[in-house]
Amino acid sequence: MTSMFSSVKMGDLTLKNRVFMAPLTRNRAHNESAVPSGMAKIYYAQRASAGLIISEASQVSPMGKGYVGTPGIYDETQVRGWKEINDAVHAEGGKIFMQLWHVGRISHTSLLPDNQKPLAPSAIRAQAQTYTESGMADVSEPKAMTEDEIKQTIADYKHAAQCAKDAGFDGIEVHAANGYLIDQFIRDKTNQRTDNYGGSIENRARFLFEVLDAVLEIWPAGKVGIRLSPTGTFNDIADSAPEETFGTIITKLNDYNLAYLHMVERFPGIGADNKDIKIIEDLLKLWNGFYIANGDYDAMRAQDAVDAGHADAITFGRPFIANPDLPKRLEIGAELNEPDQDTFYGGGKEGYIDYPFLEDSEAA
Ligand SMILES: Cc1cc2nc3c(=O)[nH]c(=O)nc-3n(C[C@H](O)[C@H](O)[C@H](O)COP(=O)(O)O)c2cc1C
Numbered sequence: 001m002t003s004m005f006s007s008v009k010m011g012d013l014t015l016k017n018r019v020f021m022a023p024l025t026r027n028r029a030h031n032e033s034a035v036p037s038g039m040a041k042i043y044y045a046q047r048a049s050a051g052l053i054i055s056e057a058s059q060v061s062p063m064g065k066g067y068v069g070t071p072g073i074y075d076e077t078q079v080r081g082w083k084e085i086n087d088a089v090h091a092e093g094g095k096i097f098m099q100l101w102h103v104g105r106i107s108h109t110s111l112l113p114d115n116q117k118p119l120a121p122s123a124i125r126a127q128a129q130t131y132t133e134s135g136m137a138d139v140s141e142p143k144a145m146t147e148d149e150i151k152q153t154i155a156d157y158k159h160a161a162q163c164a165k166d167a168g169f170d171g172i173e174v175h176a177a178n179g180y181l182i183d184q185f186i187r188d189k190t191n192q193r194t195d196n197y198g199g200s201i202e203n204r205a206r207f208l209f210e211v212l213d214a215v216l217e218i219w220p221a222g223k224v225g226i227r228l229s230p231t232g233t234f235n236d237i238a239d240s241a242p243e244e245t246f247g248t249i250i251t252k253l254n255d256y257n258l259a260y261l262h263m264v265e266r267f268p269g270i271g272a273d274n275k276d277i278k279i280i281e282d283l284l285k286l287w288n289g290f291y292i293a294n295g296d297y298d299a300m301r302a303q304d305a306v307d308a309g310h311a312d313a314i315t316f317g318r319p320f321i322a323n324p325d326l327p328k329r330l331e332i333g334a335e336l337n338e339p340d341q342d343t344f345y346g347g348g349k350e351g352y353i354d355y356p357f358l359e360d361s362e363a364a
Contacts, residue, residue, distance in 0.1 A: 179235025
């Protein structure tokens with residue numbers, strides 16, 4: 001039996017356990033400056049016992065923003081804000097990766113500079129909603145990116161990767177999951193381009209690999225991970241042949257020797273059927289590196305997945321929101337605090353930095 005709670009090597013890092021914290025958008029950053037809030041320092045430091053923290057998704061540029069109150073990683077003030085967070089996590093003995101994000105078409109003109117239309121591979125509006133300053137709204141109709149805009153966006157990823165390095169992160173995760181920009185290029189429902197970035201799987205994957213090549217000019221491969229969601233439908237995304245599309249991508253990713261592949265296997269509120277689970281298992285047969293599994297894992301399923309060789313580590317999302325000391329609780333089989341969905345997105349310290357640690361509950 002491989003212990004979930006002993007150290008593990010992943011890429012260039014040695015991590016203290018296999019209980020990782022999933023990327024979790026919490027919409028508490030300063031909306032205009034996109035600087036993380038002071039509370040975020042406490043929030044992340046409280047969770048430093050995770051083997052690895054993956055930060056909330058952070059936009060690589062102002063055009064990459066899709067929701068109110070999400071942090072950015074493209075200017076000096078944001079770098080300073082993140083540096084304080086990273087210093088606090090490191091002081092507690094934790095490790096933290098930055099999740100680099102561009103939402104593409106999942107945005108609203110009111111969130112973008114000069115009320116521009118969101119960028120996307122093709123001008124196809126998503127049947128999806130986003131959270132704006134005036135509440136939930138249907139996402140806006142996007143514009144199809146020109147080749148110059150594609151080049152600029154790749155340069156934005158590279159710049160953000162440098163900012164993440166300057167801010168003292170231990171590595172970066174390229175967010176290519178959940179129906180955001182990179183995923184929009186990958187899948188044929190959202191990519192109907194007829195140039196080098198559309199059509200064949202190789203062309204649809206071109207944007208992803210150009211982004212990877214760009215960030216790898218800043219970071220060694222052993223400190224770069226990637227997140228995919230081959231069976232996901234969130235944000236109105238779909239592909240006519242996910243096994244083939246993602247099979248081609250994962251096979252090619254092997255050549256990159258990345259720190260890890262991270263997949264969302266199940267989505268909150270959406271039951272994964274057997275077909276989806278089989279797709280993930282088949283795709284994993286192609287992958288030679290470190291694998292992080294995510295989605296609805298509890299202590300037992302996580303341990304089983306590690307023992308069966310299905311995964312090298314597990315990211316926990318909602319359990320980590322409610323349990324800052326999740327690894328300890330899982331290890332000793334302690335009761336878990338229940339997450340409060342009403343405080344997931346936005347708000348103050350309630351439901352953010354006030355979930356009790358085990359010691360607090362015992363003292364009470
Ligand atoms: C409040 C909330 C915010 C999320 N934000 C992100 C995000 O920023 N980036 C991302 O890739 N996934 C995000 N997700 C998805 C989670 O990382 C994870 O895939 C999902 O919660 C399933 O894992 P769980 O069952 O352990 O919660 C979010 C999920 C929740 C509930």
